[in-house]
Amino acid sequence: MPGVVRLSFSIERPLMERLEQLVREEAYANRSEYIRDLIRERLVEKQWEHNDEVVGTITLVYNRHARGLTDKLTHTQHHHHEVILASTHIHLDEDVCAEIVVVKGRAKEIQHLAGELKQQKGVLHATLSVSSTGKQLS
Ligand code: NI
Structure with a gap:
């Protein structure tokens, strides 16, 4: 994918396990796609808040x-x-x-x-x- 960067971040183990559970429950292929969608959801919330x-x-x-x-x-x-x-x-x-x-x-x-x-x-x-x-x- 063009312009894709890899990043790493720290997260508490229980929270990471909950993330893994969400990824499975919502049938995502991988964690990256799930996190990308979380970011997009937040951006859309902001668009509504900002009267875009x-x-x-x-x-x-x-x-x-x-x-x-x-x-x-x-x-x-x-x-x-x-x-x-x-x-x-x-x-x-x-x-x-x-x-x-x-x-x-x-x-x-x-x-x-x-x-x-x-x-x-x-x-x-x-x-x-x-x-x-x-x-x-x-
Ligand atoms: Ni009718």
Whole structure:
């Protein structure tokens, strides 16, 4: 790999054993790849903390019969159309729908949008999955 450096560092034995256990449990091929991913996860957390441009997914599960809810969810998404890349609607059963909204934009606006969608009456569950544009992760 170009530009790869080797480094060594000190770590207490019990902590090293826990690291080895994590590497095995999460089926990583090796320790290096695991540590690289830990660093990337921390960098992505920082991107969200620093209000950088980020990518994420908002998942909503809601009852479609809740009064005015589908209109409110649509209205809110139109209001934030500039950060919405795509959305998918899934009919989970007779009454319950899921909507997966893929977003890209400033972290604060995405968090605001997720909060606005989540607090609507009739939304049964909502999550914001935080990811990255991939910039500055390699
Ligand atoms: Ni539906």
